[in-house]
Amino acid sequence: MSIKLGVLGAGIIAKTFMEAVPGVPDVEVSVICDADAETARALAEPRKIAWVTDYRQVFQDESVDAVYIALPHHLHEEATIAAAEAGKHILLEKPMSNTLEEADRMLAAQRRAGIKLMVGFTHRFHSEMETAKRLIELGGLGQPTMVVDVITTGGKIPKWFWQKDQAGGGVLHLNGSHSFDRIHWLLGADVSEVFTFMDTYGPGRTVEDSIVVALRLNNGAIGTTVHNWVGEFKMPFKCDLDIYGTNGALRIKTWDSLQFYSQHHSWQQKRERDDMFEKEIQEFASAIIEDREPGITGADGRRSLAVVLACYESARTGRPVAPSY
Ligand SMILES: NC(=O)c1ccc[n+]([C@@H]2O[C@H](COP(=O)([O-])OP(=O)(O)OC[C@H]3O[C@@H](n4cnc5c(N)ncnc54)[C@H](O)[C@@H]3O)[C@@H](O)[C@H]2O)c1
Numbered sequence: 567m568s569i570k571l572g573v574l575g576a577g578i579i580a581k582t583f584m585e586a587v588p589g590v591p592d593v594e595v596s597v598i599c600d601a602d603a604e605t606a607r608a609l610a611e612p613r614k615i616a617w618v619t620d621y622r623q624v625f626q627d628e629s630v631d632a633v634y635i636a637l638p639h640h641l642h643e644e645a646t647i648a649a650a651e652a653g654k655h656i657l658l659e660k661p662m663s664n665t666l667e668e669a670d671r672m673l674a675a676q677r678r679a680g681i682k683l684m685v686g687f688t689h690r691f692h693s694e695m696e697t698a699k700r701l702i703e704l705g706g707l708g709q710p711t712m713v714v715d716v717i718t719t720g721g722k723i724p725k726w727f728w729q730k731d732q733a734g735g736g737v738l739h740l741n742g743s744h745s746f747d748r749i750h751w752l753l754g755a756d757v758s759e760v761f762t763f764m765d766t767y768g769p770g771r772t773v774e775d776s777i778v779v780a781l782r783l784n785n786g787a788i789g790t791t792v793h794n795w796v797g798e799f800k801m802p803f804k805c806d807l808d809i810y811g812t813n814g815a816l817r818i819k820t821w822d823s824l825q826f827y828s829q830h831h832s833w834q835q836k837r838e839r840d841d842m843f844e845k846e847i848q849e850f851a852s853a854i855i856e857d858r859e860p861g862i863t864g865a866d867g868r869r870s871l872a873v874v875l876a877c878y879e880s881a882r883t884g885r886p887v888a889p890s891y
Pocket of ligand 1: 637
């Protein structure tokens with residue numbers, strides 16, 4: 567079976583996505599949509615794919631089975647609900663939405679329509695993350711005691727990412743949504759409480775670009791997550807997650823390597839291939855073909871969002887906050 571996919575949004579991440587699609591034989595992109603005609607055309611024409619500028623045309627197209635939504639965050643709710651009502655399965659880029667009310671309406675639309683909804687937490691498909699998860703599940707770290715998750719960078723991104731009315735939140739919403747998902751997924755535990763300091767240093771921005779979060783997990787571990795994206799520096803992306811346990815520790819250098827340390831052993835696994843999008847698309851396709859829940863669900867999207875919003879509430883009130891799961 568070949569799943570016919572519509573791609574909504576032909577921006578930065580859609581380009582990466584399109585490079586991965588040929589590696590998934592079960593999926594064929596039949597139409598690309600972007601409100602900006604030149605952007606849609608530039609991604610579609612070299613691949614001999616149809617393109618449109620209004621995503622309602624994609625929903626009306628009965629030959630389209632599923633959509634990949636890679637739109638600015640404030641459009642995630644509207645596009646998801648319209649896609650669900652048109653009976654399309656949905657692979658939705660993170661973060662799920664800007665508010666929990668939006669997320670709840672999206673989940674209700676999905677339930678009504680009976681379609682698959684997967685949220686694009688790509689980090690789960692990095693090979694170093696997959697190995698780390700197996701090792702933690704086998705008890706290789708003993709009892710987890712602390713997580714330290716740091717994502718800092720300085721590249722150029724579209725201006726809307728720094729505007730609250732479109733992005734919903736700043737660097738935590740953008741990158742911290744990955745952090746909270748990967749911490750939850752790797753440890754099988756939920757963040758139970760957060761305390762946050764945050765600020766905005768870049769000019770013209772209405773969301774935070776610098777944030778430090780202290781957190782407590784419901785498995786007894788504590789931790790922190792740090793996010794910074796102030797200037798357009800030519801600085802390599804840092805995306806490191808350390809997990810400490812009573813018997814050993816892991817250092818995950820995302821896109822690079824996994825390191826393990828215990829009293830008597832240490833080893834390193836270098837990343838072999840950048841194929842996380844391929845694995846993500848394959849998982850989405852398999853969930854449709856096998857008629858099962860995808861490995862990452864709308865509930866996972868809502869969970870990560872609940873922690874992000876708790877962090878903002880803590881920064882606003884100056885108090886520790888428990889996420890509203
Ligand atoms: N999984 C990841 O690691 C990862 C990485 C980067 C971005 N993302 C997520 O992907 C999504 C898109 O981010 P991006 O970096 O590609 O942004 P982008 O700005 O490069 O792309 C968004 C595109 O949507 C188009 N668009 C805006 N309004 C539209 C409308 N009404 N109809 C059709 N098209 C419209 C824009 O013209 C633009 O080309 C966001 O949710 C972002 O957080 C995920």
